[in-house]
Amino acid sequence: MNILYDERLDGRLPQRSKDEVVAELSRSIPDLNLLHREEDLRPFECDGLSAYRVLPMLVALPETLSQVEALLKQCNRLKVPVVTRGAGTGLSGGALPLEQGVLLVMSRFNRIVHIDPEARIARVQPGVRNLAISEAASLYGLYYAPDPSSQIACSIGGNVAENAGGVHCLKYGLTVHNVLAVDILTIEGEHMSIGSQALDSPGFDLLALMMGSEGMLGVITEITVKLLPKPETAKVLMASFDDVEKAGAAVGAIISAGIIPGGLEMMDNLAIRAAEDFIKAGYPVEAEAILLCELDGVEADVNDDITTVREVLESAGATDIRLAKDEAERARFWAGRKNAFPAVGRMSPDYYCMDGTIPRRELPRVLKGISDLSRHYGLRVANVFHAGDGNMHPLILFDANREGELETAEALGGKILELCVEAGGSITGEHGVGREKINQMCAQFNHLEIATFHAVKAAFDPQGLLNPGKNIPTLARCAEFGAMHVHDNQLPHPEIPRF
Amino acid sequence: MNILYDERLDGRLPQRSKDEVVAELSRSIPDLNLLHREEDLRPFECDGLSAYRVLPMLVALPETLSQVEALLKQCNRLKVPVVTRGAGTGLSGGALPLEQGVLLVMSRFNRIVHIDPEARIARVQPGVRNLAISEAASLYGLYYAPDPSSQIACSIGGNVAENAGGVHCLKYGLTVHNVLAVDILTIEGEHMSIGSQALDSPGFDLLALMMGSEGMLGVITEITVKLLPKPETAKVLMASFDDVEKAGAAVGAIISAGIIPGGLEMMDNLAIRAAEDFIKAGYPVEAEAILLCELDGVEADVNDDITTVREVLESAGATDIRLAKDEAERARFWAGRKNAFPAVGRMSPDYYCMDGTIPRRELPRVLKGISDLSRHYGLRVANVFHAGDGNMHPLILFDANREGELETAEALGGKILELCVEAGGSITGEHGVGREKINQMCAQFNHLEIATFHAVKAAFDPQGLLNPGKNIPTLARCAEFGAMHVHDNQLPHPEIPRF
Numbered sequence: 001m002n003i004l005y006d007e008r009l010d011g012r013l014p015q016r017s018k019d020e021v022v023a024e025l026s027r028s029i030p031d032l033n034l035l036h037r038e039e040d041l042r043p044f045e046c047d048g049l050s051a052y053r054v055l056p057m058l059v060a061l062p063e064t065l066s067q068v069e070a071l072l073k074q075c076n077r078l079k080v081p082v083v084t085r086g087a088g089t090g091l092s093g094g095a096l097p098l099e100q101g102v103l104l105v106m107s108r109f110n111r112i113v114h115i116d117p118e119a120r121i122a123r124v125q126p127g128v129r130n131l132a133i134s135e136a137a138s139l140y141g142l143y144y145a146p147d148p149s150s151q152i153a154c155s156i157g158g159n160v161a162e163n164a165g166g167v168h169c170l171k172y173g174l175t176v177h178n179v180l181a182v183d184i185l186t187i188e189g190e191h192m193s194i195g196s197q198a199l200d201s202p203g204f205d206l207l208a209l210m211m212g213s214e215g216m217l218g219v220i221t222e223i224t225v226k227l228l229p230k231p232e233t234a235k236v237l238m239a240s241f242d243d244v245e246k247a248g249a250a251v252g253a254i255i256s257a258g259i260i261p262g263g264l265e266m267m268d269n270l271a272i273r274a275a276e277d278f279i280k281a282g283y284p285v286e287a288e289a290i291l292l293c294e295l296d297g298v299e300a301d302v303n304d305d306i307t308t309v310r311e312v313l314e315s316a317g318a319t320d321i322r323l324a325k326d327e328a329e330r331a332r333f334w335a336g337r338k339n340a341f342p343a344v345g346r347m348s349p350d351y352y353c354m355d356g357t358i359p360r361r362e363l364p365r366v367l368k369g370i371s372d373l374s375r376h377y378g379l380r381v382a383n384v385f386h387a388g389d390g391n392m393h394p395l396i397l398f399d400a401n402r403e404g405e406l407e408t409a410e411a412l413g414g415k416i417l418e419l420c421v422e423a424g425g426s427i428t429g430e431h432g433v434g435r436e437k438i439n440q441m442c443a444q445f446n447h448l449e450i451a452t453f454h455a456v457k458a459a460f461d462p463q464g465l466l467n468p469g470k471n472i473p474t475l476a477r478c479a480e481f482g483a484m485h486v487h488d489n490q491l492p493h494p495e496i497p498r499f
Numbered sequence: 500m501n502i503l504y505d506e507r508l509d510g511r512l513p514q515r516s517k518d519e520v521v522a523e524l525s526r527s528i529p530d531l532n533l534l535h536r537e538e539d540l541r542p543f544e545c546d547g548l549s550a551y552r553v554l555p556m557l558v559a560l561p562e563t564l565s566q567v568e569a570l571l572k573q574c575n576r577l578k579v580p581v582v583t584r585g586a587g588t589g590l591s592g593g594a595l596p597l598e599q600g601v602l603l604v605m606s607r608f609n610r611i612v613h614i615d616p617e618a619r620i621a622r623v624q625p626g627v628r629n630l631a632i633s634e635a636a637s638l639y640g641l642y643y644a645p646d647p648s649s650q651i652a653c654s655i656g657g658n659v660a661e662n663a664g665g666v667h668c669l670k671y672g673l674t675v676h677n678v679l680a681v682d683i684l685t686i687e688g689e690h691m692s693i694g695s696q697a698l699d700s701p702g703f704d705l706l707a708l709m710m711g712s713e714g715m716l717g718v719i720t721e722i723t724v725k726l727l728p729k730p731e732t733a734k735v736l737m738a739s740f741d742d743v744e745k746a747g748a749a750v751g752a753i754i755s756a757g758i759i760p761g762g763l764e765m766m767d768n769l770a771i772r773a774a775e776d777f778i779k780a781g782y783p784v785e786a787e788a789i790l791l792c793e794l795d796g797v798e799a800d801v802n803d804d805i806t807t808v809r810e811v812l813e814s815a816g817a818t819d820i821r822l823a824k825d826e827a828e829r830a831r832f833w834a835g836r837k838n839a840f841p842a843v844g845r846m847s848p849d850y851y852c853m854d855g856t857i858p859r860r861e862l863p864r865v866l867k868g869i870s871d872l873s874r875h876y877g878l879r880v881a882n883v884f885h886a887g888d889g890n891m892h893p894l895i896l897f898d899a900n901r902e903g904e905l906e907t908a909e910a911l912g913g914k915i916l917e918l919c920v921e922a923g924g925s926i927t928g929e930h931g932v933g934r935e936k937i938n939q940m941c942a943q944f945n946h947l948e949i950a951t952f953h954a955v956k957a958a959f960d961p962q963g964l965l966n967p968g969k970n971i972p973t974l975a976r977c978a979e980f981g982a983m984h985v986h987d988n989q990l991p992h993p994e995i996p997r998f
Binding site for chain 2: 118119176186190191192193194196197201202203204205206207208209211212213217229252256258298300301359360361424425426427428432433437441444445448449450452453455456457458459460471472
């Protein structure tokens, strides 16, 4: 596989030797922790998308803002690209290093700066773990809503960079809906405060622009998040189905009944068996699909909603419906779901996790399409996903040691994402584009849209030094990928810089 | 008053005669409705901010997308600036014309294209009135939540351009939270679709960037909005206070009790008397302040919430609390609030409506500050506002026929906005920046932030033809306004284009 982020980067930036960059940074930034020996770099060669690996030129682990500021100024001067990394749990390769670049690791910025329970906000540094925010806020009966499956380990800075989601985002929104402000350092090492605690911010909405920008616009140095009151109660129903498409249809029926569950998740038979084998969650291993539906809020409302959801599930053809009888069983039901990825990992030497989003009504049709594609490519696909959001996570099982199987898995994954786009959806729900889905961006956007993305990027980072080769493909790449029409060997908009 | 949008525009764009532009547009665009005689232009010389008036060079009223496309291509070629206008109800002068520019009026694009009750969305053209969407959706028990006071007249395109709010935005969000996608035409006349029905959109969040962009990035040609189910019931409480600061403190106490009202509005004595005199809403004219608190949702929950809010209001020192006894009284309570601006208008030859936002906890202090400023400048100020959001609308009463009073009102308004910024708030909550608050932008943002806004604008509109002189001040203007430090007569970032 071609693991180069973009074969054109080397042409437009000067070649710098590792020795030169290490010498410059060491000289100008006191006490900066720099790693540059191969054995020290090895742990940083990939993030959660382990199929892609690149050894960075060097790794910087700053501990103060003035070190980050100085590092960016030096890299800007030397024209050395910078990839920012949080906890490294991302699933799309957004923090994949560059051979010719500095990997800026923000994990030492792990302080919760301030919690204001009256205003229901927390100011935190980017290296703070997602779950640590809720743990600290629980003193005040509050929590931070977005909950990626990796929430024990993933950092809030990475959540912002990828606009991360989670089980509870159906009701409470993605990261973008739960962040009020960020501080960033630009590639020139200048400080910007974006957003506020106020209702609306005048000027253009730069805060939304930062969400999911994958480290391409600036380095996030502080984040102000919203906190929510912990719901009085939460209960979970598990419904079994003898048919995947029926389960898909039940999802739309629940939402149409006017219920917004705290979480609404679906797993197919392969995922159910994997999770049950791993976690002993109490899942029905004979079912073709299960739905997990969590209702949270005030006790009386939750009980009313459970009655309604039961009726909807019965009409939709559920063969069995169980209410978790206590908090321990509820935790077990969710543990199966939250560990579904590693559980599937036990069934297969490798797996490839997709992250497409579709309108809910298309769920039955797209599930059928995935099943057809799986047969056609001869690879098993397990489906585990945020059904209420239409955010699918097909897991493609393969063995990288078998000649050609990685390529087959990638091709199958690409087809699944194209199917999502064709159904009116998008190529990412919550994992970001990163390195992984860069080619599919060419299918989702036309050349004007991609050129506009590059122009917006250039507004923040004119030299294209921040995480080049991720998130937004070059127009040249799209032309090669074949998703864009090239007339007479001329690229559209040739004046757009090729980064 | 200097009504020129920016004295530097003429220098950087060619002078075109009206005859030349009319001839070019008429020749190249079949059947385009163009107005260019002074008596035809007069009705378009201002929007809802009538203190600023400029006669446009000409007005175009296209009826088809291909006419808009052709118009933009011609204006781009001729380097003639374009100001887009919806219903003209905006309160910050965002649609104020340019003497040297075309006013593009989108009011004839007034078709509701499609309502999908299952997906709960409506696709509408930009000239559709805000209230018309809810009227059409009510067939399906649905409605569109953001409700500016001008909702009978204002158009959804203008709502998007200004990121409009309204009484119900405390619970249901601003326009940005209720729009899923827009289609735009760029200044080059190229079509872009931004956003989707999917959960998340990869790439940078251009949709959020369009919200509140005041026609500076593109011309909106279609909008997909979210629809919500109409609440089962809605009830409103009116609480009287003998002290404005006590009412301000009660607002924070309601929210801290875990209640998110459908609306939470405050009026002071001057506003109460004006509204009562005009509408006969049944307001207590002796009260120093009233709060209107609407609870909506399921009947049983609403009743529970009313009990809680009553208790909170009593503890906060309310002297009287009344529950609207039926739908007619509820409508009357709201009619007083929604007509408060024209009601105040009857008390004074002119008034100037502010739109600052502050953190809720600062309400008592800022109300006190406004009262002090009002005495200092010798002009009466009526306070009517979205208290729950911290979105204040002080109305400054003045008489433009009295020498110097407009200038005094402007100066007082500027001080009030600066007080909002100093309290951690922002210079606009829902009316936008437009022409009116362009100087205050210099107080809210530093030179790097303003330079970044210009760079983002240039990514969409490199020649600076779309609504120049609104929303984002030039750095030169900020230097003149005195809010920005200029060293040695050098502007910061001189390479930034001066539009």
